[in-house]
Amino acid sequence: MTIRHHLDDATLMAYAAGTLPEAFNLAVASHVSLCDECRAAVASCDAVGGVLMDTVEVSDLADESLAHTMARLDLPEAQTPPRRVMKKGTLPGPLQDYVGGDLESIKWRPIGMGVKQAILTTSSEAVARLLYIPAGIAMPDHSHGGNELTLVLQGAFFDEDDRFARGDIEVADGSVTHTPIADIGDDCICLAVTDAPLEFKKLLPRIVQRFVGI
Amino acid sequence: MQKSSKEIDPFRDVSRILDMNASTHTLQSLPRPATLTDGGPCALWGGKMSGFGKLSVEQKSQNSDWIAEMLRVRDQKDRKAFAALFTHFAPRIKGFLIKSGADAAMAEECAQDVMTTLWHKSEQFDPTRASVATWIFTIARNRRIDMLRRQRRPEPEELTWGPEPEPDQADTIALMQETEQLKAAMIALPDAQRELIEKAYFGDLSQAEIAKITGLPLGTIKSRIRLALDRLRHAMN
Numbered sequence: 001m002t003i004r005h006h007l008d009d010a011t012l013m014a015y016a017a018g019t020l021p022e023a024f025n026l027a028v029a030s031h032v033s034l035c036d037e038c039r040a041a042v043a044s045c046d047a048v049g050g051v052l053m054d055t056v057e058v059s060d061l062a063d064e065s066l067a068h069t070m071a072r073l074d075l076p077e078a079q080t081p082p083r084r085v086m087k088k089g090t091l092p093g094p095l096q097d098y099v100g101g102d103l104e105s106i107k108w109r110p111i112g113m114g115v116k117q118a119i120l121t122t123s124s125e126a127v128a129r130l131l132y133i134p135a136g137i138a139m140p141d142h143s144h145g146g147n148e149l150t151l152v153l154q155g156a157f158f159d160e161d162d163r164f165a166r167g168d169i170e171v172a173d174g175s176v177t178h179t180p181i182a183d184i185g186d187d188c189i190c191l192a193v194t195d196a197p198l199e200f201k202k203l204l205p206r207i208v209q210r211f212v213g214i
Numbered sequence: 215m216q217k218s219s220k221e222i223d224p225f226r227d228v229s230r231i232l233d234m235n236a237s238t239h240t241l242q243s244l245p246r247p248a249t250l251t252d253g254g255p256c257a258l259w260g261g262k263m264s265g266f267g268k269l270s271v272e273q274k275s276q277n278s279d280w281i282a283e284m285l286r287v288r289d290q291k292d293r294k295a296f297a298a299l300f301t302h303f304a305p306r307i308k309g310f311l312i313k314s315g316a317d318a319a320m321a322e323e324c325a326q327d328v329m330t331t332l333w334h335k336s337e338q339f340d341p342t343r344a345s346v347a348t349w350i351f352t353i354a355r356n357r358r359i360d361m362l363r364r365q366r367r368p369e370p371e372e373l374t375w376g377p378e379p380e381p382d383q384a385d386t387i388a389l390m391q392e393t394e395q396l397k398a399a400m401i402a403l404p405d406a407q408r409e410l411i412e413k414a415y416f417g418d419l420s421q422a423e424i425a426k427i428t429g430l431p432l433g434t435i436k437s438r439i440r441l442a443l444d445r446l447r448h449a450m451n
Contacts, residue, residue: 010425017415018355022365029368036447039370040440043343044432047439049355050348051397052415058305059312061322066300069326070293077334093371123365147421173422 003035005168011149012038016045023128023193026094026120027149027169030191033092034167090154095191098128103154103189106130113137126195133157133182133190145196148172150180155188157181279390280346288336299346300329307354314358314416324361328354342385342442345393373446385442392435399431 015028087093089102108116116132156165157180182188286295304325311321
């Protein structure tokens with residue numbers, strides 16, 4: 001799989017710093033599961049964090065801290081989730097955790113024109129939704145008050161002249177108005193995360209928006 | 215929007231000047247960064263040194279990678295090595311968390327938790343992919359998200375599959391050297407820029423503000439990690 005559209009540096013750094021909303025973390029972790037280039041970029045941003053930690057102004061611990069911690073080492077651990085290994089399926093592992101399985105476990109809700117969505121449960125600062133767009137169908141024109149990441153999981157979509165296929169991620173900010181169109185080859189499934197509601201340019205989608213919660 | 219690969223990428227550019235003579239040194243005789251801050255670019259900015267630029271003479275001269283101690287914890291559950299790691303890193307974890315907005319009591323508790331996690335998860339430490347400081351940073355970051363934000367942090371799938379390939383000592387040394395180069399380069403950054411990066415990691419910058427950070431010397435360390443990942447993929451297939 002050749003990935004042509006990667007994460008931007010600011011998002012990679014914010015992910016490493018741990019300052020992104022949960023929905024964005026989910027999109028980054030899902031893309032990184034498919035993209036070694038961005039995996040290496042995240043690891044290098046982690047290294048910056050390591051240097052900061054190693055050179056930060058120290059704050060002395062209480063006298064008994066070491067003894068207290070040493071005494072804890074033999075206690076059975078609360079729980080260690082097993083180290084995550086690659087999961088088989090269309091959805092990357094982090095998404096499978098949120099969906100509770102692969103594609104067949106997604107609880108789709110139709111939102112018109114054959115388009116379906118499933119909103120995933122994350123913290124309220126941002127929204128993560130899976131979108132199902134039938135081949136050849138366009139999403140309504142929309143722009144964003146904030147940032148949006150769109151990760152393709154199946155099929156492909158065109159946005160202007162760019163084609164985004166499985167593993168590709170589109171990074172858009174509030175200045176972008178776009179009309180993603182699913183490629184005719186296959187129905188397109190993607191993960192879209194936004195930190196502000198989408199703003200549709202036409203009235204009808206705006207009315208629909210109030211009912212379906214896009 | 216998506217940047218094309220032809221655009222100038224500040225994250226990868228500065229690093230080229232850091233491409234020093236790698237992989238000719240042994241574990242015992244690693245070069246320390248030749249110069250740190252004296253008369254460097256900071257002088258141009260005329261600013262005071264920020265917290266993380268201050269390295270004592272003692273720190274400059276000691277072998278500061280802590281890999282030997284970490285491997286003794288991982289492979290032999292060595293408590294003496296753990297105590298040495300604790301003495302060095304716990305005050306740094308606490309300092310980092312206080313800078314990130316935790317109060318002293320929470321930072322203390324969290325530092326102990328992080329060191330306990332280091333003990334229990336030591337088998338996950340891989341010196342070809344992260345330095346000890348980097349690995350501890352990631353544990354502390356995740357713990358901070360748990361405590362301050364009460365959220366889980368989705369993690370990517372791991373690449374490891376079945377029995378781990380034998381770690382390559384040359385890879386370990388190369389990553390260690392590049393981490394040292396990164397450290398020297400970060401210390402040599404102008405104060406204003408270094409403070410921006412600190413703020414990004416302490417959670418004081420928005421994503422749009424982070425996008426304005428330039429000149430981070432990540433190129434060589436990123437290539438190094440990429441190489442380690444490629445080898446891992448190769449071992450899996």
